Amino acid sequence: MIKIQFSAEVDAAREAGKAIVALESTIITHGMPYPQNVEVAARVEQDVRDAGATPATIVVIEGVLHVGVGSETLQSLGQMTNVAKLSRADFAACLATGGTGATTVAATMIAAHLAGISVFATGGIGGVHKGAERSFDISADLMELAQTPVTVVAAGAKAILDVPKTLEVLETQGVPVIGYAQDSFPAFWSATSELAVPLRMNSAEEIARAHKMRATLNLQGGQLVANPIPAAAEIPSAELAPIIAQAQSEADAQNVSGKSVTPFLLQRIFELTDGRSLVANIALVRNNARLAAKIAQALLKN
Secondary structure, X not given: OOOEEEOHHHHHHXXXXXXXXEEOOHHHHOOOOOOHHHHHHHHHHHHHHHOOOEEEEEEEEOXXXXXXXXXXXXXXXXXXXXXXXXXXHHHHHHHHOOOOEEEOHHHHHHHHHHOOOOEEEOOOEOOEOOOHHHHOOEOHHHHHHXXXXXXXXXXXXXXXXXXXXXXXXXXXXXXXXXXXXXXXXXXXXXXXXXXXXXXXXXXXXXXXXXXXXXXXXXXXXXXXXXXXXXXXXXXXXXXXXXXXXXXXXXXXXXXXOHHHHHHHHHHHHHHHOOOHHHHHHHHHHHHHHHHHHHHHHHHHHO
């Protein structure tokens, strides 16, 4: 049996039939140091509330799946060490063994679906890593989008990835990639890229209708809503490209591989941009939370 504990706020929203937005927990445990991690998580939750929905931060604590956390739990989570980073492969094992773990995009989608939540806001999805033709390093996020019916709002895929191949895999898996109010696929820290989005929608209502139509057609999987970072907060892709290339070159030289690649690259990019990448990351997550809240509300109206 799965032990699911809803926070009082989420429980009240469920009872009242109000809009709820799922939020991941790896940004708290693996994204930044304490107390900044808690401050940012609380700010993102408040962004969801201010936009008219209820935030549900998802985490596993001692074998219990928490859907929504109170301020005390959020503070405690922000200071925990040796917290597992959960994806589809190890989510069930963590629950079964009474473990504690923060949820990635894939695990958050699974948990959100179990809890009856249809919309999830994150920073950027994982995808196909550069050199995947040799390493076969492809994020489980892509396959989760292909099978779990949750609409995910993100600022595209992380720019450290092989984004063209990521889009190819999403297309092969039948995942709708929807550009929000623009024709260019956003590049995480940058608002635009040279890649076009397969679909464009200009309102939360259109996205909500597409989500419901997939269910009507009995189509598996969710949707990826590619929401560009606000222009005032972006780092132009032309400026970032050589920085990402340098970080990747250093990772290769040091034989960094597997799950260590992403944190290594993000840390080096943070250092090489004098912290601007983290400022941009916070801005895009907050922006995604606000759009996700609008979509969650639109799902209740359509």
